[in-house]
Amino acid sequence: MDTSEFFKQAEQISDDPYSRIPDHVIPVIKDENNLINVHCHIFNDTIVPKRIFNIKMPYSRRFVGNLATLLHKIIGRSNEDKLSNLAYFISLFKSPTEKIADKLVSYFDKNSIFCPLMMDMLQGRQRIVRDDEWEKYINLQFQDLNKLFKQNPKKYNFLPFIPIDPLNEKVYDIFLKAFNGEYGFKPMGIKIYPSLGYLPSHSVLMNIYKVCQEKNIPITAHCSSGKTRGFRKHVKNIVGWKVNKQGIWTQEPESKWFFSGKSYANYFNNPKNWEKVLEAYPKLKLNFGHFGGEYQWNKLLKGKNNTWVSRIMGYFARYENVYADISFTNAYPNLFPLIKDRLLSSSLVFERTLYGLDYYMVVVRGHYRSLKIDFDVAMGEKIIAKIGKENPRKFLF
Numbered sequence: 245m246d247t248s249e250f251f252k253q254a255e256q257i258s259d260d261p262y263s264r265i266p267d268h269v270i271p272v273i274k275d276e277n278n279l280i281n282v283h284c285h286i287f288n289d290t291i292v293p294k295r296i297f298n299i300k301m302p303y304s305r306r307f308v309g310n311l312a313t314l315l316h317k318i319i320g321r322s323n324e325d326k327l328s329n330l331a332y333f334i335s336l337f338k339s340p341t342e343k344i345a346d347k348l349v350s351y352f353d354k355n356s357i358f359c360p361l362m363m364d365m366l367q368g369r370q371r372i373v374r375d376d377e378w379e380k381y382i383n384l385q386f387q388d389l390n391k392l393f394k395q396n397p398k399k400y401n402f403l404p405f406i407p408i409d410p411l412n413e414k415v416y417d418i419f420l421k422a423f424n425g426e427y428g429f430k431p432m433g434i435k436i437y438p439s440l441g442y443l444p445s446h447s448v449l450m451n452i453y454k455v456c457q458e459k460n461i462p463i464t465a466h467c468s469s470g471k472t473r474g475f476r477k478h479v480k481n482i483v484g485w486k487v488n489k490q491g492i493w494t495q496e497p498e499s500k501w502f503f504s505g506k507s508y509a510n511y512f513n514n515p516k517n518w519e520k521v522l523e524a525y526p527k528l529k530l531n532f533g534h535f536g537g538e539y540q541w542n543k544l545l546k547g548k549n550n551t552w553v554s555r556i557m558g559y560f561a562r563y564e565n566v567y568a569d570i571s572f573t574n575a576y577p578n579l580f581p582l583i584k585d586r587l588l589s590s591s592l593v594f595e596r597t598l599y600g601l602d603y604y605m606v607v608v609r610g611h612y613r614s615l616k617i618d619f620d621v622a623m624g625e626k627i628i629a630k631i632g633k634e635n636p637r638k639f640l641f
């Protein structure tokens with residue numbers, strides 16, 4: 245589909261976020277006492293392509309398959325032990341979507357609302373998607389969610405974010421079909437995951453953001469230096485805005501060598517990559533997932549200058565619809581005092597931080613129930629009400 249056809253068809257999308265949510269969730273949203281968790285996942289291992297060769301899910305499918313059996317045999321579940329946390333993560337990862345969803349919901353008050361973030365794991369490893377693979381890994385997620393909603397029409401207060409990957413040649417179709425409700429449900433927003441191997445300022449994404457800004461579609465972008473990533477040592481023809489050797493912003497495609505997965509993730513996930521996006525679309529509703537991540541928060545804790553955390557806060561100051569969710573980063577108790585201090589000392593940070601815990605990725609850090617309560621109690625009711633109730637409503641609606 246060409247760009248003009250995409251824009252033409254996108255005109256049909258409503259700019260009213262309430263048109264995208266199921267009827268039974270509307271009163272739940274309108275009751276401002278109900279919490280909104282903006283960052284969680286309910287997909288399972290079926291979305292990870294079998295022939296993985298350059299993508300690193302925290303735990304790849306084959307690894308998971310072998311390890312799960314082994315770990316379950318040799319250890320029970322205790323909170324102390326990294327391996328048992330990993331075993332628990334694996335057992336969830338291999339569970340049916342419904343089981344993962346029910347478990348998530350069980351940790352929260354009955355009327356809580358969730359934004360499950362979906363994932364496109366295909367393009368991190370190759371550029372051409374075969375139709376059968378498309379059916380298997382991407383469409384399957386839509387079907388899975390649709391089935392969940394159809395079987396239990398009023399059970400879940402879920403507002404899904406669909407995966408948008410500019411390297412997927414069907415991306416415009418996915419976007420339009422999704423927001424037209426052709427998958428059986430309408431998504432709330434879109435998820436961008438740069439470390440799968442693209443810059444957030446990719447020209448295809450710029451076209452999509454134009455529609456997002458016009459239609460009030462919120463975006464959550466992965467922003468930490470770790471987690472799932474693609475990894476190709478040599479990436480040719482990287483499209484989008486970047487700073488060249490002379491320190492000047494350029495759209496000249498570049499080819500780059502990466503000598504570690506970390507440098508790869510750092511290059512693609514850096515919040516600086518959003519500079520030109522926000523310049524072009526200053527009203528974009530954008531959430532930086534993980535708020536830069538625990539590594540960057542620890543740098544800030546040590547008094548380091550120029551962290552991703554500061555970069556994101558800089559965007560808060562310049563752009564009215566930029567947010568950051570604290571998920572996964574809030575599984576590190578050593579960071580609680582710093583997070584709380586920043587929330588209470590700056591009204592900007594207080595207004596723009598969002599609540600999430602990155603279920604179920606975060607269970608590698610311990611029991612979910614305990615991680616949740618430890619964070620909630622450390623922050624206190626005033627902060628949780630602000631970041632979990634008031635702010636997400638501004639971000640989503």
Ligand SMILES: [Zn+2]
Pocket residue numbers: 283284285361602605
């Ligand atoms: Zn996540």
